[in-house]
Amino acid sequence: xxxxxxxxxxxxxxxxxxxxxxxxxxxxxxxPYRAIRVAGLLDxxxxxxxxxxxxxxxxxxxxxxxxxxxxSGVLDNRVKKREDVRMGTARINxxxxxxxxxxxxxxxxxxxxxxxxxxxxxxxxxPVVNEKKCVGCGICEHVCPxxxxxxxxxxxxxx
Amino acid sequence: MxxxxxxxxxxxxxxxxxxxxxxxxxxxxSAVSGSFYSVGIGPLLLTDPLIAIQPLLATMTIDxxxxxxxxxxxxxxxxxxRVFCGWVCPQNILSELFxxxxxxxxxxxxxxxxxxxxxxxVVLAVILAITLLYGFPLASLLSAPGIISVQTxxxxxxxxxxxxxxxxxxxxxxxxxxxxxxxxNYLCPVGSMLSLFRSKRTMRVVMAEEGEHACIHCRECxxxxxxxxxxxxxxxxxxxxxxxxxIDACREMTGERKPLSFRF
Numbered sequence: 001x002x003x004x005x006x007x008x009x010x011x012x013x014x015x016x017x018x019x020x021x022x023x024x025x026x027x028x029x030x031x032p033y034r035a036i037r038v039a040g041l042l043d044x045x046x047x048x049x050x051x052x053x054x055x056x057x058x059x060x061x062x063x064x065x066x067x068x069x070x071x072s073g074v075l076d077n078r079v080k081k082r083e084d085v086r087m088g089t090a091r092i093n094x095x096x097x098x099x100x101x102x103x104x105x106x107x108x109x110x111x112x113x114x115x116x117x118x119x120x121x122x123x124x125x126x127p128v129v130n131e132k133k134c135v136g137c138g139i140c141e142h143v144c145p146x147x148x149x150x151x152x153x154x155x156x157x158x159x
Numbered sequence: 160m161x162x163x164x165x166x167x168x169x170x171x172x173x174x175x176x177x178x179x180x181x182x183x184x185x186x187x188x189s190a191v192s193g194s195f196y197s198v199g200i201g202p203l204l205l206t207d208p209l210i211a212i213q214p215l216l217a218t219m220t221i222d223x224x225x226x227x228x229x230x231x232x233x234x235x236x237x238x239x240x241r242v243f244c245g246w247v248c249p250q251n252i253l254s255e256l257f258x259x260x261x262x263x264x265x266x267x268x269x270x271x272x273x274x275x276x277x278x279x280x281v282v283l284a285v286i287l288a289i290t291l292l293y294g295f296p297l298a299s300l301l302s303a304p305g306i307i308s309v310q311t312x313x314x315x316x317x318x319x320x321x322x323x324x325x326x327x328x329x330x331x332x333x334x335x336x337x338x339x340x341x342x343x344n345y346l347c348p349v350g351s352m353l354s355l356f357r358s359k360r361t362m363r364v365v366m367a368e369e370g371e372h373a374c375i376h377c378r379e380c381x382x383x384x385x386x387x388x389x390x391x392x393x394x395x396x397x398x399x400x401x402x403x404x405x406i407d408a409c410r411e412m413t414g415e416r417k418p419l420s421f422r423f
Contacts, residue, residue: 015294019217022210022225023299024196025309028316029184038313040321048323049299049309069189071197071204072214072225 004155005043005052006088006138008036009060010067010079013156021074023049027066035060053087055138055153060087062113062137082113088136088155090119090129096150099126108140108151127151161410162403166246173247181312194312195249195304197228204228208236209283209352210305213296216287232353238423239362241353244343245400248350250303250327251343254334258385261335268339276396279344283351298348303327305349344386344398354397364390364405365422373416380405380419390419 004014008027011017028036028051035058039047053060062082067075079085090108098105109127112119118134119127129151138153177195184192193199197206204224211229214222236243244251261268289297299305300323307327310320330342343350366374380390383404388396390405401421409419 016218019294019296020214020220020222022196022206022213022296023309024194024206024210024305025312026193026197026199029181029192029194029312030189032187034185034316037317038309038321041323041325042321045300046295048321069192069199071193071199071206071228073222 005039005047005050006055006060006136006153006155008051008053008066008075009062009064009082009085009087009135010070010076011087012074012076017074018046018050020072021050022072024071025049025051026069026071027051027075030065030069032063032065033058033061036066053138055141056149057142059138059142060085061139062135082135082137083133085135085137086156087138088153089131089134090136090138090140090151090153092127092129093150093152096146096148097127098146098150100150105145107143107145111139111143113137113139161407163407166402169246170252174249174252177249177308177311178315181315184312185316194308196299196302196309203231205231207302207305207349207352208233208356209298209349210296210302212287213290213298216291217294217296233356236353236356237358237361240357240399240401241350242362242401243353244347244350245402248304248343249307250330250347251400253307253327253331254340254343255385257331257335258340261339266335268335268337276398279346279351279398280355282346283348286348301326301347302349303330303342303347339387340385343400350398350400357397360423362401362421362423364395364399364401364403364419366391366418367420367422373413374418375413377412379408379412383408 007017025038028038035053036051037054039050039052041048062085067077067079094100109119109121114133114135118130119140120130122128136153136156140151141149141153144151180191191200196210206225206228208229211225214220214225286297286301306323310324314320334341384390385404386398388399406419410417
């Protein structure tokens with residue numbers, strides 16, 4: 001698991017996020033898919049109370065209802081379209097991916113909300129992530145039939 | 160008219176709201192949404208003043224929306240004292256409940272001795288200093304009402320609660336076995352912050368000058384005070400959260416002569 005967590009859409013870079021998020025939990029209340037979870041003490045003292053998304057369990061469907069309710073502005077209100085979201089980038093583990101290993105599967109390609117943009121098919125009908133377009137919602141990770149998921153979202157660089 | 164029944168009604172409503180808001184939110188009705196950290200009522204945003212200044216200290220960025228949202232709660236405290244603590248806060252409701260249980264069971268515990276008003280501001284200052292030095296919003300992790308409300312929402316949304324609730328358990332045990340009402344009285348940073356918004360005209364319990372003759376020195380008011388304060392003194396200590404228990408106890412003894420009352 002990555003050291004950084006997948007944050008809701010519009011989240012500021014991690015260092016700023018941790019300092020400015022007031023841990024009020026309103027984004028979690030606003031999420032109709034209950035994808036935004038409130039991190040607990042076991043996730044780490046500095047993380048505790050902040051919103052995290054465990055994409056494998058329930059990904060972000062990019063409805064963006066959480067962004068305007070954030071009182072502290074750590075979810076950036078300027079993010080209004082799903083194409084603007086930059087939560088992270090999906091990465092395919094070709095050794096685990098069914099299609100890359102020869103079985104036909106297009107779950108991630110079919111379910112990607114930026115259809116045929118963020119995940120495309122190469123000439124041999126294998127899925128490829130377009131890192132410039134991928135917003136990191138994690139739907140691909142959620143629907144991947146491989147176990148563990150062969151496509152996972154790497155949270156955006158803390159930068 | 161007794162104050163305590165009115166206050167109990169407000170407390171029950173507070174708990175009901177704390178449960179109803181996440182329940183309604185989870186069904187898509189979100190006109191009111193939030194927790195005791197920050198709540199949005201339609202377009203109106205209200206934030207705990209202590210919570211609202213944290214980002215300013217932690218990252219030195221001025222967020223006017225967030226700071227402005229603390230003005231109404233701060234103004235309310237300036238006019239009515241820290242009534243949030245006495246009338247609304249779920250931690251105070253729990254602490255009051257366990258204090259009553261503890262006394263019925265005969266558990267011995269005492270009020271901390273000596274002048275404590277400045278000590279609580281030291282606790283608050285240390286917490287804010289840590290926020291400033293480490294860029295970390297520590298008070299959010301120490302806000303008992305915030306934790307209780309967020310964990311209630313989590314229970315409704317996810318069916319589980321987090322270890323954060325341990326703080327609430329520790330507070331209750333410490334209050335039962337060590338120092339009576341230690342959290343609200345001396346430690347809680349949320350309450351200490353609210354008591355900073357206090358002026359000469361802030362509502363408080365006052366022994367009326369004309370009432371001094373009416374006072375029969377029965378000390379029932381001091382006995383009734385859960386925080387161990389003495390309402391008969393010249394100036395009641397700043398941690399008084401205007402619960403009004405002393406006024407009720409006084410009326411019981413002196414009838415309509417009313418030596419004690421709320422005054423602005």
